[in-house]
Amino acid sequence: MSAGTRLPGAPAPMYTWEGAGGVMIAGDAWGDPNGPLVILQHGGGQTRHAWKGAGETLGAAGYHAVAFDARGHGDSDWAPDGTYGQDIMVQDLKAVVAQLDGRRPVLVGASMGGGVSLVAIGEDHIDCTALVLVDIGPRLEPEGAAKIQEFMSQAPDGFETLEDVAAAIGNYQPHRTRPRNLDGLAKNVRLGADGRYHWHWDPKFRLGRRDLKEREARLSACSANVKVPALLVRGGLSDVLSEEGAQAFLDLCPHAEYVNVSGAAHMVAGDRNDIFSTSVIDFLGRMVPVDGEPVQPPHEVHPHHEGPTGDIVDIP
Numbered sequence: 001m002s003a004g005t006r007l008p009g010a011p012a013p014m015y016t017w018e019g020a021g022g023v024m025i026a027g028d029a030w031g032d033p034n035g036p037l038v039i040l041q042h043g044g045g046q047t048r049h050a051w052k053g054a055g056e057t058l059g060a061a062g063y064h065a066v067a068f069d070a071r072g073h074g075d076s077d078w079a080p081d082g083t084y085g086q087d088i089m090v091q092d093l094k095a096v097v098a099q100l101d102g103r104r105p106v107l108v109g110a111s112m113g114g115g116v117s118l119v120a121i122g123e124d125h126i127d128c129t130a131l132v133l134v135d136i137g138p139r140l141e142p143e144g145a146a147k148i149q150e151f152m153s154q155a156p157d158g159f160e161t162l163e164d165v166a167a168a169i170g171n172y173q174p175h176r177t178r179p180r181n182l183d184g185l186a187k188n189v190r191l192g193a194d195g196r197y198h199w200h201w202d203p204k205f206r207l208g209r210r211d212l213k214e215r216e217a218r219l220s221a222c223s224a225n226v227k228v229p230a231l232l233v234r235g236g237l238s239d240v241l242s243e244e245g246a247q248a249f250l251d252l253c254p255h256a257e258y259v260n261v262s263g264a265a266h267m268v269a270g271d272r273n274d275i276f277s278t279s280v281i282d283f284l285g286r287m288v289p290v291d292g293e294p295v296q297p298p299h300e301v302h303p304h305h306e307g308p309t310g311d312i313v314d315i316p
Contacts, residue, residue, distance in 0.1 A: 002077075002078060002190060003189075003190035003192065003198040003199060003200050003201070003202075004190035004191050004192035004193065004198055005190060005191045005192075006075070006186075006190060007186035007189065007190070007191055008186065009183050009186045010186040010187050011028075011049070011187070012075070013026035013027055013028060013048070013069070013075045014027065014028045014029060015027050015028070015029060017068070017095065017096045017099045018095060018099070019071060019076075019077075019091070019092035019095050019096065020088055020091035020092050020094075020095055021079075021080075021088075023071050023076070023077045023079060023080075023092065024076060024077040025068050025069065025071065025076045025077075025092055025095070025096055026048070026068060026069045026074060026075035026076045027048055027066055027067055027068030027069065027096070028048050028052070028055065028066070028067050028068075029055075029059075029064065029065065029066045029067075030055040030056050030058065030059030030060075030064075030065045031055075031058060031059025031060070031061075031062065031063050031064045031065050032059070032062060032063075032064055033064050034064070035059075035062045035063045035064040035290055036062075036063050036064065036106065036129070036284070036288050036289075036290060036294075037063075037064050037066065037097075037100060037103045037104070037105040037106065038058055038063045038064065038065045038066070038105065038106040038108060038284070039066050039067075039068075039093070039096070039097065039105045039106065039107050039108065040054065040055060040065060040066065040067035040068075040108045040109075040113075041067075041068075041070065041093070041107070041108065041109040041110070041112075041113025041114070041116055041117060042067070042069070042070065042073070042110055042111075042112070042113050043110045043111030043112045043113055043114075043136075043266075043267070044070075044111060044112040044148065044152070044201075044205070045073075045148070045151070045152045045199070045201060046073070046110070046111075046267070047069050047073055047074035047075075047187060047188075047200060048067040048068055048069050048074060049074070049187045050067075050110070050267070050269060051065070051067035051108075051269065052067075053269065053273040053277065054108075054269050054273060054276060054277050054280065055067050057273075057277040057281065058277070058280070058281070058284075061281050061284075061285075061290065062290035062291075063106075063284065063290065066096075066100065068096060070089055070092070070112070070113070070116075071084065071088070071089065071092055072084055072201055072202035072204070072205045073200060073201050073202075073205070074187075074200050074201075078202040078204075079202070079204070082202070082204040082207070084202075084204070084205045086115055086116050086119045087119070089112075089116045090116055090119050090120045090125050090126075093107075093116060093117075093120055093125075093126065094120070094125060094126060097126060104127050104128055104129045104294070105126070105128055105129065106128065106129050106130045106131070106132065106284060106288055107120065107121065107126070107128050107130075107131050107132070108132040108134065108280065109131075109132070109133060109134065109136065110134035110135060110136065110267070110268070110269065111134070111135060111136050111148075111240070111266065112136075113134075114133040114134055114135075114136030115136060115215070115219060117131060117133065118131075118133070118136075118138075118219050118222045118223060118226075119218070119219070119222055121222065121225075121226055121228065122219070122221065122222020122223060122224075122225040122226055123222060123225070124225075128228055129228060129229075129287075129288045129294040130228050130229045130230065130231075130283075130284065130287050130288050130294065131226060131228055131229070131230040131231070132230070132231045132232075132233065132280055132283065133230070133231070133232045133233070133249070134233050134268050134269065134276075135233065135234055135235050135238050135240060135241045135266050135267075135268050136240075136241060137219070137223070137232065137241055137245045137246060137248060137249035138215075138216045138217075138218075138219035138220040138222075138223055138245075138248065138249060138252070139216055139220075139241075139242075139244075139245040139248045139249075140212060140215075140216075140240055140241065140245065141239055141240055141241070141242050141245065142212065143239060144238065144239035144240035144241075144266065145212065145240060147172070147239065148240070148266075149206065151168070151172045152199070152201070152205075152206050153206060154168060155168065155199075156203065157196065158192055158194065158196030158197055158198040159189070159196060159197040159198075160196060160197075161197070162182045162185050162189075162197060163182065164197075165182075165185050165188065165189055165197055166182055166185060169185075169188070173265065173267070187200075188200060220252055223249055223252040223253045224252045224253065226253045226256070227297070228294075228296075228297060229255070229257075229283070229287035229288070229294075229295065229296075229297045230253055230255065230256035230257070230297070231256065231257045231258070231259065231279070231280070231283045232246060232249055232250065232256055232257070232258050232259070233259045233261060233268055233276060233279060233280070234246045234258070234259070234260050234261070234268070235261055235264035235265045235266055235267070235268040236260050236261055236262035236263065236264060237262075237263070237264060237265040238264075238265055238266045238268075239265070239266070240266045241266075243260075246258065246260070255297040256297075257283060259275075259279045261275050261276065261279075263275075264276075
């Protein structure tokens with residue numbers, strides 16, 4: 001089942017893989033298949049398309065970047081039993097990695113995808129070379145998390161026009177300039193049998209139990225168990241991950257590096273893909289080089305220093 005028909009202009013997935021329980025997972029890939037594998041996992045309510053710019057940049061740098069739609073999102077199947085959440089998505093991730101020759105990947109996860117990555121690494125489900133978390137940590141700001149839920153819950157009966165879709169996205173992301181050309185919205189919605197535009201995700205995805213205290217405890221334990229090189233990228237305008245929340249993660253994972261992108265909100269790669277991609281390429285170039293072996297994280301924490309662009313603060 002899906003939200004409806006893919007709109008003209010919305011790219012079809014380049015690849016499909018079988019996820020947990022036979023759920024079809026749709027994805028795209030960039031770069032040399034023999035390069036270091038980098039798995040890009042999007043946030044709740046997003047799709048693989050959120051990573052297109054970063055994926056192309058990683059591919060051009062010699063990495064094999066793979067982004068896929070989480071179950072219940074985009075072009076991936078909806079779960080027949082309505083089962084979503086970190087545990088089943090970790091199983092999907094394991095299945096995709098196994099079908100990519102089982103190579104040790106770098107995990108890059110934004111928001112929901114970052115939580116899945118943390119569980120996958122922190123509970124030893126997947127043997128990885130490095131971790132990149134994008135505006136996510138064990139401690140979330142309740143108001144910011146609530147805004148995401150409110151955004152995803154609006155218009156349960158769909159939108160009449162793409163202009164209505166654009167207005168809804170613009171209200172959630174007021175810091176962005178609203179696009180004059182609405183063709184890009186084709187990736188965000190599907191045309192239903194009722195002739196209305198519906199979000200691409202399964203409505204049941206929003207119905208799962210979300211206990212933030214339980215989530216924080218689990219992800220805190222996972223963060224303390226990260227033994228690979230790690231990078232946390234925070235949007236300086238984010239209302240989901242505060243500076244205090246970022247520092248709480250760094251206390252748990254003291255070898256992690258930190259980049260604060262001052263001009264970005266929660267969806268960092270979409271807001272400032274230039275800085276985001278540069279930061280990730282710099283990190284991977286040192287920790288998972290294209291022409292070398294992955295390195296182990298340092299045992300000491302280095303002092304803070306300003307990053308090369310002036311827009312970021314990098315703590316290596």
